[in-house]
Amino acid sequence: MAFEREWGTLAGIGGGGAGGYHRFAWTPADLALRAWFREQAARRDMACEQDRNGNLWAWWGTPGPGAVVTGSHLDSVPGGGAFDGPLGVVSAFLAIDVLRERGVEPARPIAVVDFADEEGARFGVACVGSRLLTGVLTPDDARALRDGDGVTLAEAMRAADADPDALGRDERALERIGSFVEMHVEQGRALDDLGARVGVASAIWPHGRWRCTFHGVADHAGTTRLADRHDPMQPFASTVLAARGMAERFGGLATFGKVRVEPGATNAIPSRVDAWLDCRAPDETTVTRMVKEIGAAARRAAGLHDVRVEVVTESSTPLVEFGDALRDRISAALGGVPALPTGAGHDAGVLSASVPAAMLFVRNPTGVSHSPAEHAETGDCVTGVFALAAVLEDLACR
Incomplete structure (x- = not known):
């Protein structure tokens, strides 16, 4: 398992250390993260594309309906920790490596996604990429969002060579998603209290x-x-x-x-x-x-x-209650793991109104998040990668 090596390739982008990460949408740090994502896809011969809302997709297999999608986001809050978001993206690529090493040949395509501007640190609205994708956020409202310097989202996108005029609900992307499973570091310490390394989400508080x-x-x-x-x-x-x-x-x-x-x-x-x-x-x-x-x-x-x-x-x-069918199937694939609610918002919660969605959590021994002190042990992260691989195999091969 090459977790530490892959994790290290991302660590230097957008800060780090005692000051935390400052990875905001459509800034140089964000563009560097996007370049990292494309490099990861290219190394694995996965086709990579950016959709109309700035979300990045890397495909194992031919893109099409019924795909099993995993991933998370790469942006951060001001002074954020290393794991919130990136753990899900790094783990997704590594889970695919695990399946390939086992000789697994999915019956359905598998995609890794990096959702744009999940934290809303720059423009004030969270989950912009997934909200636009699903139509929860209108294109006009999105384009008019302003950062603290008065720069609109539309202006920031143009400066990054992206097209704000294309923003909007993306039926083509939604039709491809058969199920979405987001892996995330737990933002709390419920798993540690239970002595469990991995869990599934039952609900997201309104x-x-x-x-x-x-x-x-x-x-x-x-x-x-x-x-x-x-x-x-x-x-x-x-x-x-x-x-x-x-x-x-x-x-x-x-x-x-x-x-x-x-x-x-x-x-x-x-x-x-x-x-x-x-x-x-x-x-x-x-x-x-x-x-x-x-x-x-x-x-x-x-x-x-x-x-x-x-x-x-x-x-x-609103309150998000993840569907029992997908959640129970994931738990069964992992031999039974704890289910817990969370007060933190996620792209999976936004997508759940449009497609079957679920979440996996990796243990956070301190419970601290949105802080440089956010942490997950390497052993737990590796366990999470293998758990995600097992879930992807179950969903894509059966």
Whole structure:
């Protein structure tokens, strides 16, 4: 098993080390990742193509209906870990190596996919490639997305020699997928607690992103009396605390992880604060109630400081329950493995509304993710590769 060697070919792209990875869509790092993917496909004599939405596909066999598809994504959050996404892509290529070494000849084509912009780190919407593929995200909405520097997705794609005018639901690609199995490092430590190296996903919690904009009045930090201020930072701070309280009250999760302050000067009262709220819970009703209550808390706090607030939905994903038939078949192929829900969103969750989809998880001993401390032991990763190979053989040969 050449896991460490193959893993090492990817490690130097887009950062790494104590600062984590910064692999954002349509940047030089992303283009280098795409080149790596094409090289991996070429080394295995797999035909490689980029679809209309920027997703990359490598084919073992003739592309066509009923294909067994695996893979994940290669992009990262800011300062992200090494395993979130890339583990699924590297493992997919290595699983194909395992099957070839065994002399397996699939009855159906097998494809490895790298979905574009899964994390949404640059343009703010997660799973852009799979959402466009399935029609969940419209082409016009996608093209209009902007990064922190005001660059639109359309402009970024053109700069990378991709065609934003071609974006949209891709019936041809969807018709080829007979089943999709995504391997991913577990973003939690449930498998470690169970003493298991590999598990399957039962469901993905409903989740979404909401932009909260607090409009105040810029002024001098050293001369403006406290009573005369319209400081948007004050109600924002109150809202952060309220969100934590709501999460504890409702048994969900609420996080403000991204904030933009204007004008952004140390000696100036802000005129505006944009903050992005991430909410997740076991059911959609709870997510809705949490967001409603957090919005109400924001408006109450804004009123105390003569500040105006807006709460806008940027993305929302319903509860995903992976189909029993595919999940049970995968578990049986592996001799029975634990099934567990996750609060993390994935391309498999997006695809599940259109094609049979499932997920395999590899143990994460610390449970840490979206951080440079994210980790999986090499032995567990190798176990994951062999597990994925067994699943692909079962789905493509029987």
